[in-house]
Amino acid sequence: MRPSEHLETAATPFASSVLDGPFDGVARVEGTFPDWLRGRLVRTAPAIFEQDGWRANHWFDALGMLYSFEIETSNRVSWMQRLLDSEVSRAAQRGRAPYAMFGTPIRRSMLRQLVEPIPVSTDNANVNIVSMGSDWVAMTETNRQLSIDPETLATRGHVVYEDGLPGGMWMTAHPHFDVDRNVAVNVGTIVGARSELVVYEHTPGVRRRTVVGRVPMRRLPYVHSFGLTRSSAVLIAHPFDVSPLSLLWSNRFVEHYRWRPEQGTRLHVVDRATGASRTVEAEPMFVFHTVNTFEQGDDLIVDVLAYRDPEVVRRHMRIEGLRQGVPGLLPQLTRLRIRPGRQRADVEQLVDGGFEFPSIHYRRQSGRPHRFVWGAAIAPARGDAGGMGIVRVDVERGERQSFAGGSFTLGEPIFVPRPGGTAEDDGVLLSVGADNAAKSAKLIALDARSIEPIAEATIPVPLPLGFHGSFQRSAR
Template sequence: MGVRAGFETLGQEVDVELEVRGELPPWLAGTLVRNGPAKFETDKGSFRHWFDGLAMLHRFGFAEGAVTYRNRYLETPSYLAARDGGHIAYGEFATDPCRSIFSRFFAHPRLRRTSNANVNVTSDGDRDFALTETPIAVEFDRNTLATVGLADYDDALDGHVTTAHPHRAPLSGDLVNYVLRFGRRSAYRLYRQRGLTRVPLASLPVDRPGYLHSFAITERHVVLAVFPLVVNPLSLLLRARPFIENYRWRPELGTRFLVVDQRDGSVVADERTDAFFAFHHINAYDVDGGVVVDIAAYPDSTVVDALYLDRVRGDAELPLAFPTRYEVDLSGGGVRSRRLAEDSLELPRIAYGSHNGRDYRYAYGVGAHDNGTRDFLNRLVKVDVRSGRTTGWHEPGRYPGEPVFVPAPDARSEDDGVVLSVVLDAGVGRSGLVVLDAATFTELARADVPHAIPFGFHGQFRAR
């Protein structure tokens, strides 16, 4: 079965109490909700890329040492068309529907945008939302995982793509993100969000927009790293190709760092450095005269092609990202960079509540054991970004997902808490939740799920 089980459709939806082996901290109470693709084919077609599969939510509940598990498909128009009609009706990251059959769906711009919110989850305090890279958030009930419906924003801010990684501004608590609107003069439109109202912060014109999966925030600034995987917006209209296949790798453009002041939306730095690519920022913070931006960086964009399903289900080589620091001089002195550690790191997380946008020491992620490229991500990693020292958790035949850090209620240090990760045991074709002590990176407990959970992307923990 091997790693392929992480890229196969999951048909089961269950509500179960899990057997816990080991001992959970008595203070661990709340819910972890994870998001990711779980349906990769329909009766009349198949998705082509890992990023395209239809969204499923997974909820782990923690109380008094016990763990419960529930999973549900996100019942969006994209999912319902596949379930009830058997077809792919909306364009995804690397899969397009049959335009000759579904041309009527493309008469209105809103209907071109998939509602398949399979990347991340967020909350405004009262409501919970699943997110993807189109500006259509999908509300769901955190307890039952029932789909409530598509969110209607109370503003006129429009765009074609966004990120599924909004940030909490460290000082105000507002959600910050951007929408990218394609056109003759495309623009990244940064905004603050309170509830479902988005307030424009800045508009950054761009001729050749880059593909950005995430961005960075500090106490004072918003930072966009525009990688040279770029698109001519006309291609999206004129070429009959899936979204990402219109982008081209142009390393001669270099990577552009745009630093925006949160107070007035002014651009305080616009600097270029050597070409690289990334999906995920680790963290960022202000220093005297500059901004430090830590990124899980690849040398180029070949990782996008490596994640097509026919490749990840086989034995194709997987490019690796490494934690890399970029220091942007706000006085026009350019960008300096250095690798933070020699072990690979992806799907990075930090002690977000206390250290997002601020100086920090520890990052957690997934990586490849011995930096091997012939297996999928098979190691949990903790990086001390100050010393470069790494600590790992690895068991042969097991494939962990994004590690979510949960702080202890009375945390006395940055890494005082636990790390939660969903791990696939490829040998038996089942997944389980593994709980590590974040400080020592040793296993405290695990709880097995009755099926294999397809490899997902991101999740959030909410304390009770």
């Protein structure tokens, strides 16, 4: 497998140096990782943009790879990278792509289209990887997920659910975890004569899902994430949506969708106890990521990162946009307030300056009021320290701090709390960055309070900029 030559001319963190098989080694450590920080960070990322005549046309479609950093001691970190073994990857090695992908043309014969009107969805799980009990699951935004061995990064096979939900139901790559009840909660999209969004839950590691609630839909929104409290799930139906019938055609997935701002945004609030739902309207916006959702008195608060429109996914993340460098991921931290008895949500921007890939003290604050949010400032707003780095936002004070990545493009920060800590920001942030010019990458640990570096582990491989991952503490 060769690198992404058609992107290497641009100084972007997208071209991978992966050639074949797993690579591993010991990183060069500077500084000292905290004594209490032991464990493995596993991430998935779009990595290979072309292979044997096949080319990805969109960031979301590049063939996935997995990589991990294991913090073994305060000054020893091992690393590993391995290509995701998917059906899409194997087809690409033959120069074929007969799968429904996000922004890359489907190569299907007319006969195949007649026999199979709805194309098989991609299993290129390059969006997120989460720990589900003893299982690790690599996810994309289709009905197909992959089970992963976190120690070797080997692909074990497809995740098969044993319940009555349709096998073709798309699932988001951002499940929530209700720690108090020990259940994973997610949203599925069912396309058919009765299209609907489905909220479901299951015990982590158990592949039998229970339906919590259903919301019938005439047009289906692009659902990337959702909000969750102890009592409600909040589905964000922004006006970037699709007629289910159009999905019968073999277009690129994103080309089915239309931006209809005159329709506004609809927030579907699903009661987790009864399954009943109510709908509240809001101004038009495009949302990839929710930050947190919680009750404040009688009000329901949904904090999101909101774009004005979906151009970031329709245009900036296409190959033509990536050649210009890292796309400007600058949505605004926005609060949606749903008041009892009102049909329209209040909208408030919480802080100046955009960022993406939000992180909170999830185990403690998810579904509860939070004060701090961390994220990656991809192409930071004027006034930041410069570079592509990490931000910390104090929601209560409306203040923002920044750490510049310098020549490194730093991705999603993951908050790891200090054992025994009582403060919301008592812990470290783990982020992975790449410097393509220097052909290197690093894992950096930042103090979550000051966002100053504590330690970093550098490897001689320019890992591609990815989306999401998970950290699991070591058992020993």
